[in-house]
Amino acid sequence: MKKKDASISAMATPAVGEAGKTGDWRDMRPVHDPAKCIPCIKKKAACFLCWLYCPEGVIKATIPIEINLEYCKGCGICAEECPGKAITMVNEGEKHG
């Protein structure tokens, strides 16, 4: 019997960043303001629509939220859906105070 070759057919293994650092795709990045953020204000789990609607799953529903900017593609859905307008999309390369 022939010895099996480890990779005689294509089987890919799970890995972060398959498409590279997709944060590089952005031309705008999300900036979060805790002062307007409902869970931050209430100091408990609430809203978190940004977490819910992120197509990439790169927002952590913590207080305050954490956005993984290495992989955030800057689609702007979080900013669009935030009821408190706590997330603003800012041009990459611009400082935001």
Added chain:
Amino acid sequence: MAEVQIMTGNQAAALGAKLSHVQVVAAYPITPQTSVTEILSQFIEGGELKAEYIRVESEHTALTVCISASTVGARVFTSTSSQGLLYMHEQLHWAAGSRLPIVMCCVNRGVGAPWTIFNDQQDSISQRDTGWIQIYCRDNQEIIDSIIQGYRIAEAMYIPVMICYDGFVMSHTMMPVEIPDAELVSNFLPPYKPHTILSPETPMNINPVLFPWRRANAEGVLCDGYMEMRYKLQKALGESRDVIVAAGQAFAGAFGRDHGGMVWHYKTDDAEVILTGMGSVATEATTAADMLREEGINAGVVGIRVFRPFPKEEVREAFRKTKAVVIFEKGISYGYEGALCSELKAAFYGTDIRLPVHNYVVGLGGRDVKARELAEAVRSSRDAIASGDTEPAPKWLNCFTE
């Protein structure tokens, strides 16, 4: 104790699958294969064979079901002919590239347009580029034996195997067949160990897109590009020759029957002209060879049993000493010549074998091929060769070509 029964080629095929303990069968009926699907249904619904039978809605689906079931780890079987084989064409490539040990019977039938339901080998020959091992059977005994050998070869090499036999000529003709002993078959075929991993324990994405270039994985290991992955298939096909021969020898040891390995010989030792072909036409040629010998022409036959991987070394050896080759093919690569003819000539290239090669297209769409016609063709070719015509265009035997 082995028993002998009279049975058709299709019955032999179904029995071969049953003895091999296939676990998933997916097949679509098509003349002249249909009774294979029916007999297997009877075996499974009657409880003689424990297997999943998927009554698929097309041949494309039949082979797809085999592909994914084999990926999961089940031993699978399907069978088809002609248009059905053509319909599953993209899946033939897919199965070979996936490196799956699928065994399929192709009950050879000509292809449309126009329609034919009768035998020729255009269907399977035109699939020779897909990466499948192809074995052409001479008789019904060889069908059942080759299916069993097929699983052993396929599962050793992770290459799909196509067992071809002539529609109606063999599928519907009754011949005596010694049924291999079930326990001996179980010993001959170890359980299938898939190389594919499709399981929640080890999540992987099987057969994704590959780049043209090699690419590192997350650990930094450089992995195959598309071309490397495909090279491995070609390499495995080359290595499969030895496995095919060994499987045949092991089978002969266990069951007492040897079907010749890659090619078989009939009275070739002193042959001045060798007739060659695949399947039942090669068997018919042995009768023609005997007729010719009665007239004092030392004729012999080389039957090409394994067409893929092409038996280059065996062919060079087989035709080394003879003075002429007459090839009878039930198919043609339109726009050029018979596939076997081209490949034989290619095999001779680079050696000192310089033979007149005569190519006959025979039996398309089920036109009857008689031994005396083959013998007459050989006589005619010998005359032509004597007057210097060493490589004419293919002649169409017993066909109005004016």
Added chain:
Amino acid sequence: MPENLFKVNIEEYVLPGQRACQGCGLSLAYRYILKALRENTILTFPACCLTVLHGLYPMTSVTVPTLNNTFASTAASAAGIVAGLNALDRTDITVVAIAGDGGTFDMGIQALSGAVERGTDFIYVCYDNEGYMNTGTQRSSATPMGALTTTTPVLTKQQPKKDMLRIMEAHDLPYLATASPAYPIDLYDKFVKAKRIKGSRYMQIAVPCPPGWGYAPKDTVRIGRLAVETGVVVLFEIEDGKLRLTGRSKTMADKGNKLPVINYIERQGRFRKMSIEQLRQFQRWVDVRWNEYLKRAEG
């Protein structure tokens, strides 16, 4: 934290850095499909946007086992996985076929109808972005009338959307549901339910596509919501022949506050050549269907 808030599985099965577009509606839907199905799932899919999302060899962005298949054969591939698992007595794994509208309404319809007719025990998911988006927005039978695509670039699509839901309903399967990534919890709940049901289950997800539909990526959820709020997409499930509106569609049925389709149409570049007559036909098409669903849900 959000798992109690939204009553969903907190686990993520799609890793960051995946290859789908910015603001992809499929990406959002897929997050919740996998959250609902969990680890003991095998998915199979054809050449489509999902292939790209999964990534190129030797890495993949998804942490559940998946099998790629040819374009026409998704449901057949799933049928083979089911058969193989049955043969090996491994019946604890959910088998899911997932394809776009191309691989479902068009090339994949034969295998799908065959698998469902045979009662194959699997979930078939169609993510409907209303065109062949992976190859750059060519028209499919799921493209709505009046939409521009690269193969209907001047005249717009002439035929109405193929009613795949009715075709699948005609197969009398145990469970059929529509869903939208704009309503992820409704989507999630339906998949949790589907996972528990035996037999063929058909899920059709209305998936907005920024480049294909001609809107900014930030508006994916908004467009998806408008599709439901205008009745273009109706959220419902059919279980053993009984139709039930769900989520926002149910609320709309109770309150009677369906919005005119213009609210949905005007935000998408693909409808910029839609004629007044096509718009009227489209509104009529939506209204007729909406009323049919209302009647069925009441009865």
